[in-house]
Each structure stands twice: as C-alpha cells, then as structure tokens.
Amino acid sequence: MDYSATTPVDPRVAEKMIPYLCEKFGNPASNSHIYGWEAEKAVEEARSHVAALINADAREIVWTSGATEANNLAIKGAAQFYKTKGRHIITVKTEHKSVLDTFRELEREGFEATYLDPQENGLITLEQLEKAIRPDTILVSVMMVNNEIGVIQPVDEIAELCRSKGVIFHCDAAQAAGKMEIDLQKTKVDLMTLTAHKICGPKGIGALFVRRRPRIRLEAQMHGGGHERGMRSGTLATHQIVGMGEAYRIAREEMKEEVARIKVLAKRLADGLGQIEAVVFNGDMEHRIPHNLNVSFNYVEGESLMMAMKGLAVSSGSACTSASLEPSYVLRALGRSDELAHSSIRFTIGRFTTEKEVDFAIDLVKTQVAKLRELSPLWEM
Ligand code: PLP
Numbered sequence: 001m002d003y004s005a006t007t008p009v010d011p012r013v014a015e016k017m018i019p020y021l022c023e024k025f026g027n028p029a030s031n032s033h034i035y036g037w038e039a040e041k042a043v044e045e046a047r048s049h050v051a052a053l054i055n056a057d058a059r060e061i062v063w064t065s066g067a068t069e070a071n072n073l074a075i076k077g078a079a080q081f082y083k084t085k086g087r088h089i090i091t092v093k094t095e096h097k098s099v100l101d102t103f104r105e106l107e108r109e110g111f112e113a114t115y116l117d118p119q120e121n122g123l124i125t126l127e128q129l130e131k132a133i134r135p136d137t138i139l140v141s142v143m144m145v146n147n148e149i150g151v152i153q154p155v156d157e158i159a160e161l162c163r164s165k166g167v168i169f170h171c172d173a174a175q176a177a178g179k180m181e182i183d184l185q186k187t188k189v190d191l192m193t194l195t196a197h198k199i200c201g202p203k204g205i206g207a208l209f210v211r212r213r214p215r216i217r218l219e220a221q222m223h224g225g226g227h228e229r230g231m232r233s234g235t236l237a238t239h240q241i242v243g244m245g246e247a248y249r250i251a252r253e254e255m256k257e258e259v260a261r262i263k264v265l266a267k268r269l270a271d272g273l274g275q276i277e278a279v280v281f282n283g284d285m286e287h288r289i290p291h292n293l294n295v296s297f298n299y300v301e302g303e304s305l306m307m308a309m310k311g312l313a314v315s316s317g318s319a320c321t322s323a324s325l326e327p328s329y330v331l332r333a334l335g336r337s338d339e340l341a342h343s344s345i346r347f348t349i350g351r352f353t354t355e356k357e358v359d360f361a362i363d364l365v366k367t368q369v370a371k372l373r374e375l376s377p378l379w380e381m
Pocket of ligand 1: 005068069206
C-alpha cells in the first residue's frame with residue numbers, strides 16, 4: 001500500500017521493454033543503419049504515447065531520467081533563460097523536495113523565491129497566488145497532485161492566471177499522470193513534469209512537456225551531444241523509454257475503469273479506518289485522487305505504529321523523507337501539530353491492490369492502534 005512511492009512494472013510493459021535490451025539494442029541517434037532506425041522508431045512511438053495521455057504534441061516531450069530531473073530542468077532551465085525579465089519565482093511549501101531544493105538552489109544563484117502557505121486542506125487559493133505575483137515574477141511552480149496527501153491543486157485556474165500575467169507556469173504532475181484526466185490543449189500549463197514509475201512503468205525514466213505554442217525556452221542543464229533538441233543531452237535509454245510509452249498507452253486506455261475500481265477500494269479503506277476513534281484524514285476530501293489516503297492516529301506515535309505494522313508496506317510522510325524522524329513538512333504546512341504529523345500514515349493503492357489487501361490493512365491497523373493506545377498515558381477513552 002505504498003503505490004505513491006513506486007509501483008510494480010506491469011508485465012505488459014516489461015515484455016515490451018525486453019527486446020530493446022539485447023536484440024534491438026541500437027542507439028536512436030545512429031542514423032546510418034537499421035539498428036539506429038529501429039531504436040529511433042521505438043523512441044518516437046513512445047513519445048507519441050506519452051504526449052497522447054496529456055493531449056500534447058509529441059514534439060513537446062523531452063525525455064529525462066525521471067520527475068526529479070524534469071523538475072530541475074523546468075525550473076532552473078526557465079529561470080535561467082528568462083532571468084533578464086525578472087528574478088522572482090513562486091512555489092508552495094508542500095511541493096516535492098525536488099522542486100523545493102531546486103528553488104533553494106536558485107535562491108543561492110540570486111533569485112528571490114516566495115513559498116506559499118497552503119490552507120488547512122492542502123490547497124492554495126487563486127487570490128493568494130495573485131497577490132504574490134509581482135511585475136518581476138517569471139515563474140510559478142505548483143504541483144497537480146500532492147504525493148503525501150493526494151490533493152489536487154486548482155491547476156486550470158492557476159494556469160489561466162499565470163498566462164494572463166505573462167508568467168511561466170510549471171506543474172509537477174508526477175503523481176497525477178495516469179490517475180486523472182490531463183488535457184494540455186485546454187489547460188494552459190507551460191511546462192509539465194512526468195515520470196513512469198508511479199504508473200506501473202520502469203524507474204529512472206521521465207519526461208518534461210515543453211509547450212511549443214507559445215514557445216517556452218529553457219537553458220539546458222545537461223550539456224553534450226545536443227540530443228532532445230539541445231534541451232537534454234545524453235544517449236536515450238531506449239528500453240526505459242519504450243517502457244514509459246507502454247505504461248502511458250495502457251494508462252490512457254484503462255484509466256477510467258481503473259480509477260472506478262480504485263474509488264471503491266478507497267471508500268472501503270476510508271470507511272474501515274474511519275471506524276477507529278480519534279483519527280484525522282489529512283488533505284481535502286473532495287479535491288483528491290482516490291489512490292491516496294493520509295490518516296493521523298491521535299495518541300499513537302507514528303514510528304511505533306509503523307513498527308507494529310511490519311506486514312504492511314505504507315509510509316509515514318513521503319518515501320524520500322521517511323528516513324528522518326522529522327515530522328512531515330507537508331502536514332506541518334497544513335498547520336497540523338507535531339504530534340498529529342508524527343502519527344500520520346500514508347496509504348496509497350493502485351493497479352494491483354485487492355479488496356483482500358485493503359481488509360487486511362484495516363484489521364491490522366485497528367488492532368495495532370488499539371494496542372498502542374492501551375500503552376499510551378494520553379489515551380483515556
Ligand atoms: N515529484 C513528485 C510529486 C513525486 O511524488 C516524486 C516521487 O517521489 C518526484 C517528483 C520524483 O520522481 P522521480 O522518482 O521520478 O525522480
């Protein structure tokens with residue numbers, strides 16, 4: 001139940017990737033023989049599948065090693081390219097570390113950053129953003145779906161606002177692609193981050209959508225042979241790219257049914273855990289993807305709960321920060337107390353999660369929370 005950390009590769013994806021390791025091993029940049037042509041064709045087909053899921057043009061897709069690199073390329077690339085227009089950039093305190101740390105790096109380079117506080121439900125408001133935009137603002141970065149609490153930011157409206165102000169809008173959709181509809185013909189996002197491994201594709205491959213009309217320019221972060229129209233040099237990882245293409249093709253075909261199935265499981269999970277006394281669900285309960293349920297168990301210490309539930313793969317905070325004992329910065333930004341942030345567990349479900357697994361999780365959590373509370377001096381119910 002930790003699908004937001006990563007997912008198993010769909011066997012259909014793995015099958016599609018394998019020939020590109022041994023038989024069809026060519027370099028897509030080799031344009032003088034069949035090996036290269038074959039690899040290039042596969043890369044371009046995958047590019048079309050990725051573009052199709054978000055209703056973009058294949059020429060707007062730039063391959064990267066994942067969402068971390070795509071976020072770095074989008075934010076640093078745009079800020080550095082447009083720095084003569086202004087040096088102010090805006091994001092939100094609940095963004096993924098790959099966005100926040102990139103902003104910190106730009107601050108060291110002399111940019112000025114504003115970090116917006118979300119409301120208690122995890123969402124930002126348009127008024128808040130509008131107030132923060134200044135004449136020298138060049139870039140806004142707001143994620144589509146939050147990785148810890150699953151809430152969906154009002155991206156359509158943010159995009160409209162940014163476009164009307166002439167500010168570039170980057171959106172990290174690592175947790176959104178394949179889980180909700182994205183239509184970039186309608187939504188005026190300029191740069192969008194994508195990754196494969198959150199939707200049953202392989203790890204180590206992602207992409208950045210870079211809008212062509214109006215054309216967005218980026219300063220390259222990886223210099224070399226000029227691959228990907230100069231935006232990201234390096235020999236393309238054909239097998240990974242083929243895997244991402246197939247994962248996105250499947251997502252486009254099956255997303256509707258899959259989300260309907262996951263909604264049923266999510267309701268079962270929320271109903272089951274909701275029966276436990278003194279639980280708090282984190283993040284807006286309406287504007288969210290059903291794949292995520294983030295719950296704080298009052299009067300229980302999160303680490304002890306994690307230890308007591310060894311048979312269950314869940315995470316406390318996001319996978320990237322769960323090695324530290326700091327309370328989740330996302331929950332702290334919503335105004336949760338340290339205790340409540342510490343006692344939170346993120347349950348995330350996906351393609352291969354079963355009803356039986358959901359019931360197992362509910363039973364285990366119920367039993368262990370009750371046991372831990374019995375030991376807690378603060379629990380007097
Ligand atoms: N952005 C978000 C919202 C994420 O959830 C993740 C994954 O944890 C990333 C970026 C980083 O993705 P990747 O592992 O592809 O670098």
